[in-house]
Amino acid sequence: MLDGRGAVKRRAGARLWLSGLWLAIVALAAVFAPLIAPHDPLMQDLLYGRLPPFWMAGAEPGYLLGTDSLGRDVLSRLIHGARIALIVALVAGIGTCLIGSTLGLIAGYYRGWADRIISRLVDIWMAFPPILFAILLIAVIGTGLTSVIVAIVVIDWTRFCRVVRAETLNQSQMDYVHSARIAGFTRMKTMLSEILPNVLPTIVALLSLEMGIAVIVEAILSFVNLSISTDQPTWGGMIAEGRLSIHQAWWVLVFPLITLFLTVLSFAQFGEGLKDRFDPVLR
Amino acid sequence: MTDALYRIEGLRVEVADQTRKPLFGAAPRLRILDDISFSIERRSVLGIVGGSGSGKTTLGRTLVRLVEPTAGTLIFDGQDVTQLSDDAMRPLRQRIQLIFQDPMSALNPRLTIGRIIAAPLRAKTSDPRVAAALDNVGLPRGFAGRYPHELSGGQRQRVGIARAIALRPDFIVADEIVSGLDVSSQAQVLTLLANLVKDLGLTLAFISHDLSVIRRLCDRVIVLQKGKIVEDQPVADLFTSPSHEYTRQLLNSIPEPDPSQRW
Numbered sequence: 446m447l448d449g450r451g452a453v454k455r456r457a458g459a460r461l462w463l464s465g466l467w468l469a470i471v472a473l474a475a476v477f478a479p480l481i482a483p484h485d486p487l488m489q490d491l492l493y494g495r496l497p498p499f500w501m502a503g504a505e506p507g508y509l510l511g512t513d514s515l516g517r518d519v520l521s522r523l524i525h526g527a528r529i530a531l532i533v534a535l536v537a538g539i540g541t542c543l544i545g546s547t548l549g550l551i552a553g554y555y556r557g558w559a560d561r562i563i564s565r566l567v568d569i570w571m572a573f574p575p576i577l578f579a580i581l582l583i584a585v586i587g588t589g590l591t592s593v594i595v596a597i598v599v600i601d602w603t604r605f606c607r608v609v610r611a612e613t614l615n616q617s618q619m620d621y622v623h624s625a626r627i628a629g630f631t632r633m634k635t636m637l638s639e640i641l642p643n644v645l646p647t648i649v650a651l652l653s654l655e656m657g658i659a660v661i662v663e664a665i666l667s668f669v670n671l672s673i674s675t676d677q678p679t680w681g682g683m684i685a686e687g688r689l690s691i692h693q694a695w696w697v698l699v700f701p702l703i704t705l706f707l708t709v710l711s712f713a714q715f716g717e718g719l720k721d722r723f724d725p726v727l728r
Numbered sequence: 729m730t731d732a733l734y735r736i737e738g739l740r741v742e743v744a745d746q747t748r749k750p751l752f753g754a755a756p757r758l759r760i761l762d763d764i765s766f767s768i769e770r771r772s773v774l775g776i777v778g779g780s781g782s783g784k785t786t787l788g789r790t791l792v793r794l795v796e797p798t799a800g801t802l803i804f805d806g807q808d809v810t811q812l813s814d815d816a817m818r819p820l821r822q823r824i825q826l827i828f829q830d831p832m833s834a835l836n837p838r839l840t841i842g843r844i845i846a847a848p849l850r851a852k853t854s855d856p857r858v859a860a861a862l863d864n865v866g867l868p869r870g871f872a873g874r875y876p877h878e879l880s881g882g883q884r885q886r887v888g889i890a891r892a893i894a895l896r897p898d899f900i901v902a903d904e905i906v907s908g909l910d911v912s913s914q915a916q917v918l919t920l921l922a923n924l925v926k927d928l929g930l931t932l933a934f935i936s937h938d939l940s941v942i943r944r945l946c947d948r949v950i951v952l953q954k955g956k957i958v959e960d961q962p963v964a965d966l967f968t969s970p971s972h973e974y975t976r977q978l979l980n981s982i983p984e985p986d987p988s989q990r991w
Contacts, residue, residue: 619833619834620828620829620830620833620834621833621834621835621836621837623789623794623826623828623834624826624828624834624891625847626794626814627792627794627821627824627825627826627848628821628822628847628848628895629817629818629819629821629822629848630847632814638847639836639839642836642838642839643836643837643838645838
């Protein structure tokens with residue numbers, strides 16, 4: 446799918462650059478968090494509690510985005526929170542993608558009983574309220590990073606499965622698939638070498654969307670205190686804590702919210718931008 | 729009759745008519761082809777003519793075993809291929825090829841022309857047979873690196889032909905391969921096909937709704953109407969003495985460049 450031919454002439458849209466830029470900043474922050482964070486994200490200092498961000502009166506130099514009610518530096522916590530957010534986005538996103546896409550391809554191409562089983566399973570799965578499902582699941586398997594990732598994969602594979610199955614069904618009707626049969630390809634080979642390249646752009650776009658969703662789900666689970674333990678800063682956890690002191694220190698809530706919003710938006714836009722830019726087919 | 733490459737006897741194809749399926753029970757069967765019998769001689773070109781919905785395309789796809797026949801026998805080069813499973817059919821696949829009507833849909837949009845031609849050969853794009861196939865159909869070798877959407881309709885159809893002939897098949901079904909092309913590309917593709925048939929000793933089933941095209945290329949013609957053969961004649965006889973009313977209608981529908989000249 447990554448072919449340069451079509452890309453050379455077309456300009457990459459602003460959305461690809463802007464979203465890519467933001468994701469790069471988040472990724473760098475996550476990787477080099479201990480080096481660039483101005484303070485220890487866990488260090489409490491009650492004398493410096495609820496300091497406002499730098500442009501407001503009463504701000505303390507060195508605390509750019511202020512501190513929370515326990516005196517912890519908001520910026521440092523944001524930077525460290527990016528680690529959890531990105532790990533969840535990557536691992537859960539890719540896991541969901543692999544499981545959902547594989548089942549979707551099989552259901553859409555082989556049809557028959559495989560399709561009936563997979564599709565009914567998806568229908569049943571999607572009837573559960575997803576967040577409730579995640580909360581129940583984590584209550585059963587316990588909290589922690591792995592649990593959060595497992596919960597996201599278990600809930601969200603259906604999204605990939607549905608879309609990939611529909612796209613595969615579509616592609617299977619094309620003559621090039623018949624042509625592969627006439628050429629004597631096995632069904633497995635036809636699926637992987639003929640159909641998959643045509644479904645891949647959809648999968649990539651969906652994957653980036655899913656990464657954004659994974660970040661949100663992690664934040665929601667942090668918000669209800671079911672994600673990672675409190676000694677590891679997460680964006681969702683910061684939002685939950687900030688909510689308690691919203692009238693005294695709005696910045697504790699607002700900055701993680703903005704970060705979360707921009708990251709989720711960027712993931713979705715990045716996928717669309719990639720699809721626009723690297724899909725060699727002008728339909 | 730003695731040197732028939734492909735013999736078709738009593739072929740019937742039915743599909744389930746899902747639009748009239750009752751709430752319970754099986755859908756009624758819709759008969760697409762009924763009691764079709766004919767044979768194709770080695771190194772000859774058979775024309776298959778008929779209007780829309782006459783079953784031409786279904787017949788072509790049955791010949792290459794894309795559509796399962798309900799009844800009848802298909803005997804290819806002395807071997808009964810009617811009931812062969814996909815696995816058993818595989819060694820025969822490269823001897824029987826189909827050129828599709830819509831070259832856009834028939835070429836995988838995300839593979840380069842080189843890979844499209846090389847894949848059935850199980851070869852790399854650098855294989856000399858890929859270059860030879862492109863030469864055969866009059867496309868520059870540099871096209872191997874291009875994608876189908878970068879080509880014109882006529883060029884795409886040539887790629888379809890190149891893919892089919894690269895395998896050196898014994899028998900090719902050409903399904904309305906010029907109907908999507910403009911007149912000058914039609915002429916080019918037809919000339920090309922006629923030359924290839926001559927040079928490579930191909931046996932060809934040429935499906936068309938256009939009798940004037942058939943006349944140029946074919947030795948023998950069968951005319952289909954509503955899934956039945958209504959006429960089976962050498963091409964010269966068909967144009968001079970059509971025996972069936974439907975054939976006469978088809979002949980009369982050919983636009984004449986000079987109305988004073990009779991066929």
